[in-house]
Structure formats: structure tokens, C-alpha cells
Amino acid sequence: MATTETNAPYVGRPIPRVEDARLLRGLGTFVDDIQRPGLLHAAFVRSPFGHARITSIDASRARELDGVALVLTAEDIEDLAPIATGLPREEVVANNRPVLPPETVRFVGEAVACVIASSRYVAEDAAQLVDVEYEPLPAVIDAERSLAEGAALLHDGTESNSFAHIEYEQGDVEAAFAAADHVFRKRFHHGRFHAAPLEGRALLAEWDPGAQEMTIWMSTQIPHLVRTLLCHAIGLSEKQLRVIAPDVGGGFGLKLHLWPEDYLVSAASKRLNRPVKWVEDRSEALAASLHAKEIICDLELATKADGTFVAMRGRYVGDAGAYAAYPFTPLVDALCAAVMLPNVYDVQAVRFEVDAAFTNKCPAGAYRGVGWTSGQTARELLVDEAARELGIDPMELRLQNTIPDGEPYVSGTGCKYDGGSYGAAQRKAMELIDYAAFRGRQEEARAQGRHLGIGFSPFLEPGGWSGELAKRMGFPFDYMDSARVTIEPDGSVVVAMGLHSHGQAHQTTMAQVVADKLSVPIESVKIIQGDTAQTAYGAGTFGSRGAVIGYGSISRAAEEVAEKVKQIAGLALEAAPEDIELKDGNAIVRGAPEKAMPMMMVGFTAYFGAFVGGKRPPGIDPVLTSTRSYDPPETYANGCVAAVVDVDVETGAVIVEKVVIVDDCGTILNPMVVDGQLVGAAAQGVGGALYEELRYDEDGNFLAGNLLDYLYPSTLEIPPIEVGHLQTPSPVTDGGVKGCGEGGTIATPAAVVNAVADALSPLGVTIARTPLDPSHVLSLIREARG
């Protein structure tokens, strides 16, 4: 665990989590735990075909079943307009997704009807009684073929199957390639993965016909955005909708989206004047929620004879699935991958081309690390291959080309890195994994017929997902994130913020921030999150932004409140406000600590003045609350992952022996929480590299519909993971915080895949896809054998 040199009582220390007690006791409140009087339950009829015309749909038998309250098909929901996904940039062609398709189903699992009944059991019985006739159509399941001339268009009124075609160039790339001594190429097809939070999607919508207001409990990372995006679609103004995210059982980016199911369940509640709950089951989650990261990458690296990188080119074709994921769009995969093409390498001539192609698969959107993962894997594999061809050690080649530590740098795609430990992190990873001894170990093992391999993956983690960062990544948006800090009469501190934790311990880390800022004991702090009726507006928690945004917004609001405290205390203690300090729950006169006013007295004086014998300072508004926002500049954490694997060349099985992750996220709020994020993300990376795959066959049939096919890694697949820390505080963000959470998923697949490539390189094997399941690994070995 990192040890921060800190004098602060809380920030930088491994404060145990306040959220633990209720979760450990089984007293958490997840959406499915919530009961409401008169509750009804939803189930969906889903397409068994990847692409088909609906020739008829008859819900009469279903409607007659005892216990069924409502069945909705496309013709019943004319008031629910299609969900339109776009971006305010000219290359993007907005995509419409019908809430229930009237004519054409476009992926296995797409909902074609919604049943509301007295229990989930009965709703599923009724779903089986909805008679749907389909006429199957040919399915498009390859993103490149989807873009090819003459490919059948998946959406009406479009000219191509690409959601967006985006190009970028900096420097004279063609000239650089022409003049280069070497050009290395790599084609890599990154696998299709699932965030797979253990709690799937869930919502409970309750329309109150008396108040004409709706409350929605939703397992979401973005309660305010849900409110804003959903309300008008269901005929409400924003003030009529309250969204509450209770305990959320994991999100990882998946729960940043909205789906037809959300619209249908809410609309059903309004029609029936009854609360309606829908809890996604595992089959629905796998087939019909959100997929991610499948990108076909064609990369080129131009170097001098001595290995100096001079230019890079990348073509990224993302497999967007059947509809554009709402609202973040499929560009989170291919476009994000492209923008980070140069990584930590000093390359100023860069060109990229991006497409997000529709296919007959489940829509693809954000999953921890987004497309940075896929681009990272392809690029770092290419760097290792270049090293092998050049006869240079891969880490030597990387370090030779890495930008200097500590200085800001503008990348070849215009990203403003704010200075980090770009080289130092690599060296530290090499040290922790004992790279120096490894080659000897590897040779000894080879002599015994064992194939060990080592792989490295230096990474950047764009943090904060602010307006500036989003635009840099290609998403022209600003976000409003705020926090409200209030001191109550008794001196308790309450923070209401727009972020929402789904495992990242905001209730603890944000309490640490405000407790330090106001110098109060952490036990007197309460963090409110997730309820739009109680909290200040925020975009939510994702994109490694929690710590950055939280620190900034809370600090600014707390500072304003602290000013008021000093003025009130100054008057009471007969000192100038500038001479008042906040310390250990009191306001004291600097240099005369016996002159102290406890926070509770400050509170009562502010609220009730003369009633408690206190005086309010004239001319100031004594209100002890402030709402401030924070939208940070671009900031980038950095690090390096290293992995050692043991490949059984007779069975293709890959065992990961060890993973090391070195991370520099600037100022750390809670090292215990940061370690947990790094390890958890790295584990997802191992899963993606070796075990997880959302596969389709040629006809668009979905082959990963249960957990015997989509393989969550367990304690036996995830090795011990060691964490190392460096800290380069950001010079541009409040508190120097850079953000953390995605590094492990961005970088670990590349380290594992590089390790396998390293183990198998003597056999002449090249790796061009993930995951590396045993059957695929053995086929690579067999092919190389000839």
C-alpha cells in the first residue's frame, strides 16, 4: 500500500470504509431489495434471432393469463419515441433505437414485448404466451464487412453502417513513414467483453398519480443524467422525476446507459398507476445489456534504424452492435482507442481513422477503460514485436522512446499530459517483477520444456472525464458536477454530491476530503449521494473521475463554508477572520488555541444567533452551506503493468503466475481504496485477456448466454497481484489528484498477452486476437509448427 507523506489527519490514509457495516450485515439496499405496496414485475419477450423481420405479434394469450396487468408491443407505445443517440459533431450520423421494434429485430435478445404481472414468475409464463412470428434475415457480424461496399444497411434512411467516420492527422505522417528505416505493422482483433457487474440492471418505477410525480430507483452510476435524459421521453418535466441510485452492485461503465427497458418500465408504471420493478437476469444481461471493446485495429509504427519511433498510424473499426449505445455512443471504444495511440511515447506524427460499424450484435458502449484497453493491447503487442525484430530488449525500446518524467507534454493527438512518472513507472514494474532475473529463469524453464513468458504494458489513464478531457477524447460536452457542503446547527457536516459510488467508497473518501478541509472528526461527516432530490447535480461516477471531481467540488464548497465559520468565530473570539484556524472540530485563534469555539457553537450561532447568546457578523449571509462545481482540466494518471505467464504448449492452457501493477495517480485520497481499484481492474483485465468472450456465430446466434460460456475469473484464475505506487501530483488539478480506477483494465490485457507472446515467440507464434483461450493458443502453435 502507498504510504503518503501527509500531515493531514485523513486524506492519504487508509481509513476503513464507513459503508462496510451495512453491506457486511446484509443490510444494504439494492434495487431488488426494495418493496413497494402493490408492486408489479416486468419481464420481456426477446428475439431469438440476430436479424429478422417480425411478421406478426399476438399478445392475446398472454393478456388473458391470470396475474397479468399489461402487455406492451410496438403498436401499444406510440407515445414512446425512439431513443436517438448522436454527438454534436459533423461526422456522426444520429442513430434511432425503437423502444420496441415495430418491424425488424437486430440482435439476439432485443426486447420485442414487455409483460407486467403480479410476479416475475407469472410475467415469464406470460412472456412465453406472446406469439411472435419471425422471418430470419442474413446477419452481419463482422464490423469490416458491415462497412464494405454493397453491405446490407442495418438502419433505414442511412447511407452506410457506420455511426461515424472520423479522421485525424498531425504532422506529415506519410513523409515520416516514407523516410523511416523500419515500418512495423500489426493487425489485432480485440475481443468482445462484458463489464458483467454481479448485480445486473434493475429499476423500480413508481408513479404517484396524486402528486403527479415519479420516483425511480435504479442501479445506475448516473442518477442525475438518468433523470434529465429519461423524463421528457415519458412525458414528464425534470421536476416531476426523482431518481434514486441506492446501493449499486458494480457498474464498471455499463450502468452509464439507458435502455428501452427503462422507458418501458417507467411508462408502464404511469399507465397502471402501480409501482413496477424489473430486475435483469443473467441471460438478459449477457445477451441484451451492453457489450464492449471489440475493435479491429490496424496499426503501423515507423522507426529509425536505432528504434526511435518517428510516426504512428492507426485504423480502428469498432463493432458497435445493432444500435448506438445511449448516451455515450459506441465511439467510446474506437475513438478513445485512437486518441491514445501514441501512449507515453514521444511521437508527434500521428494519423488515425475511426469507424464505429453497426452489426447484428448487442449494442456496445462504455466498460472500464473503454477503447483504451483495446488500443493498448494492439499497440503494446506491436511494440514488443518491433523490439523482437530490431533485436532490442522490449523495455529498452520503450524507455528509449518514453517522454521525460515530470514535465507536461502535448501528445501527437493533442492530449495535454500534465507530467508523470512515465519512465519511472516502467522501471519500478521491472524491479517489482524482478525482470533482471527473469530471462535466466525463462531459459532454465525452456530447458525443462516449460514456456514462461513476461509482458509489460506502460499506460496512461485519462482521469476526471471533465469537459476538457471529454472534448480531447472526441466527445464535445461539458459536464456540471457539483457538491453541496453544509454545516448543521450541531456542527455535523453533510456533503451532498452528484457522484455516486458503486464500490469506490465515496462515502469514506469524500468524507476524508471534507473532514480535512474543515478539520472536523470524520465521524461527524455524512455523505449523501445517489438521490436527485437530495443532492447537487452531477454527471455521476465513471471515467476515473470520482476522486478528482469530488476533491475539487467538495474542497471549493468547503472553503466557502469555512470562510463563514471564520467570520462567525472571529466575531465571537474577538479576532480577525484571517487569524482564525479550523482545528480538530473547533475554530481557534491562531497562536492562542485556548481561545476556541467548537463547531457546534458556530452552528448554533449561525442558525439561531441571539437565542444562544451569539452574534452574527453584520453584512454577511450567515448561511453555513455552499454549492460549488468543479470541471478540471485534462489530467492523466500513468503506470505500468507487468505479467508473468506459464503456457502449456501441449494444451494451450495459460496460467498467470503473477501480475504487478505500478500506478501514479497523483495525490491519493485513500491508499487502501486505490489498491482495491487497481487490483480489481487488473483482475478484469486478466479475465478479458484469457477467459471472457461474447461470441456470435455466422448467423448472429449468440453463444455466450450463460455463465458456463461467459467465464467470470475466480480465485483460481486470478493470481496474486502486487501493487506499487509512485506519486506525481498533478500541477493542474485541485489537490494534485489525477484519478484512478481504470488503469488495471486498460493495461493488464496487454501485459498478459505480451507475456504469452513472449513465451511462444521461439515457436514463431504471433498473436492477433483476444481472448487467448486454450483452443486458440494451441491452434496458433499448430499453425506455427506447419
Next chain:
Amino acid sequence: MSVQDRLVEGEIVVRLTVNGEERRGIAEPRLLLVDFLRHELGLTGTHVGCEQGVCGACSIRLDGELVRSCLLFAVQAEGSSIETVEGLAPGEDLHPIQQAYHEQHGLQCGFCTPGLLLATVDLLERNTSPSEQEIRDYLAGNICRCTGYVGVVAAVQEAARKLEAGGS
């Protein structure tokens, strides 16, 4: 009564002991035990993650054995003795196993946690000082997506130490 006469079709009353307390509820044959515990008895600590027996979020103990409550019907549990997460903490304080998970950051979102706690109870009852490999073997049937298992393994090791020191 012959076996034909005992055929159950509709809802019946199921009586069982849960965390030491006698409870009863209504169940039709197909009602899964996990749904009975959660919605009929209001014990929502046990979670549903897959309904296939793979993820372990529904883990409870039935008659002293660790089982998947998503693969049992409530009617099968008539007369049995069940332990769920709600029964772990003796009162105001956390059970030593819960305390260990807290200290070692063995949970993040908390969804898999009740299942893991029951699996840990079962493991440490059978093996009071398991090695890391034994811990990983025993808990391989409990999926966690958040922690990457490092904190979980540390928690179980700490729990073993606590139980050995203080007695169970």
C-alpha cells in the same frame, strides 16, 4: 397418505428455522429458496446473481452445509435449519469474519459479500488455518467482480487468525 395424495400443486406453508429463529412462509413448488428468503421472509441480504449455481451470490448454509439457494426450491427446505448473512453478527458488533473483511478491504460494492461470508464461515469451520491455495480452492465458487480477490484472501487469513485467537 399415499405418495399420490401428497402431490403439491399450489401454494403451501413452509416451516423452517432461519438464523436460529422459527419462521414460516408461503411457497408454490417452483419458488426458489433464495426468492423465498428474500421476498417471503424479507431477508434480502442473500443475493441473486445468476440462477445457475455459478456465481455464489446466493450462498447460504442449510443444515450445516454450504449450498446454492438458487438451486433449491423453498418446499425442499421444510424443517431445515438455515444460516444467512443476517445471522452472522451476534449483536451490535460484527462477527470476527465480518470484521476481518472490513479491515482487509475484502469488499467494494458488497453484492457478492454475503455469499462470500457464508462460504468463509463454512471453510473456517472445516479448516481452521487454511493456506492461501486452500482458501482460493474453497472460494472459487464465489465470484467477485470488484476486488480481484486479493483483499478477500487477506480477509479470510485474518479471519482465521481472529477465530483462532478468540475462539469461535
Next chain:
Amino acid sequence: MKPAPFKYVAAETVEEAVAALGEHGDEAKVLAGGQSLVPLMNLRLATPGVLVDVNRIAELSGVRANGNLEIGAVTRQAAIERSAEARAAAPLVVEALRHVAHPPIRSRGTIGGTVAHADPAAEIPAVLLALGGEVVARGPGGERTIPADELFQGYFTTALQPDELLTSVRFPAQGPGARTALQEVARKQADFALAGAVVAANVGDDGTCESARIVLFGVADRPLRAPGAEEAVTSRSLADVAVLADAAQSAAAGIDPTGDAHASAEYRKEVAGVLVRRALTTVAEGGVQA
């Protein structure tokens, strides 16, 4: 998903169970451990109209080692794993159980259930075949014994009739020269095998294999003997790598597996041979210990 509706009866004796199965015919299924059946029901891939719960039938539970190892059909896999008697009589059975899923699955799953379910990628049916065991079943016409060689007939299909209840599973006791081994490859350690091999051999003091039963699983619609491989090792020294290579090649040549989302046909064919060789190597080194 939630299961479709069904009727439920808990049988208290074998006679009751058989009567209920007879009464309801195709509509009825036996509910033992439920670890294979209930997931299918939850996915609505299995929709029996009647479940006959046999978990309360006391006589169907128990491990008896009297010469052979006889295990009541409803004996929990976990109980067998913990049974010193079982380990002494047939250590391969206990070893195989360690590969079956996870402890909470084994605490409910039964030996009879896994045999009757006949998943071609499951370990216990392959072990039963390799050891030359048999099952006892009772139906309306009385009791009969079915040897393993005749029991497994296809994908999830055995010779059991719908109105028959499997009552016990018998493994012959391992004699003095008996050595066994099991090798498999799975995507995740506790999952169903992509391919697997079981060897049960009698090895003389000089290391010569006097006889062997070699069974492959996960590579066909049922566990399969590998007669070519068996012949390759009979009366030969298992210390001879050429003999082992020969056996591996014969094993691979003798099967025609299908591919699926987890592994190609070529993979299963190639790896089956590798696993036979590795299992024979384990046997040469002493095999599974009690």
C-alpha cells in the same frame, strides 16, 4: 429466469419414488441434488410437470466399502470426498470429485445424479466406466444391475428407463497392483472438461502394465473407451516413452470429436492424446494415492 410451474412430491421410500415415476411417466423427473437439473429448469430448458424429490429417502444415502465400494445414489458428493472408506477403497473416485465444480455444488450434488445426468464432459461417468463399475436401478418390474459399459448411450442419455430409479453406484475395489489417474483440461479449473482421460491399470512389480482401461471424456457424446490406446500399453512398460506416445496417438486417432464455442474438434482430438499420455505417466509414477 424463473422455472415453469410444476407439481412436487417428496418420496419417503424407493417404492414411493418408483410409483410416482410410473404414475407420471414422461412428465416426471427425479429431483436429487438438483445441481444439474435446476439450472436447466431456471432457464426453462427443462420443464418437467412433476418433480419427485428423493432427498428424504434414507436408504439411498451411504458409503459402504465391503469388497467393492457401494454408494447410495443420493449420497452427497461432498460426503464421499470426506469419506476415508471411499478414499481407501477407490481413491480415483475421491480424486475425480475434486474436479467437479465447487464445494457448495458438491454439498448437494449426488453420485447417482451425476451418473444419471450423463454429461459427456463429466468426470464421474468416465471414472465409473474406467473402473468397470455398475449401477443398480429399481423399477416397477424390480431391481436390475447395469454395467457401466452398457449404461451410457448418448448425450445425456443412459439405459435407465423413465420409471426406474437409480439406487446405488458400485465401484470395484482397487486391487494391490491397481493404479489410476485422471487428467483433464478445462477453461476454468472447476468447469466441465474440454477433454479428459482416465486410466485404470494393473501394473506389475516390474512396471509392466498387465491390463488397462483407458476412458476419454468430453470428446464424444458419452465417455469412451480407447481400445487402441489400451492395446498399446498392455504387456508393455509404462516407463517407455515410445509406448506412451503410441497410446496417445491411438487414442487421438480413435475419436471424432465435434467443435463448439469452447474448443475446436482438432483441439479435442490433439489434447485427448496428450492427456492420455499424461495420465499414463502419472500411473507409471504410482497413480492416485489413497
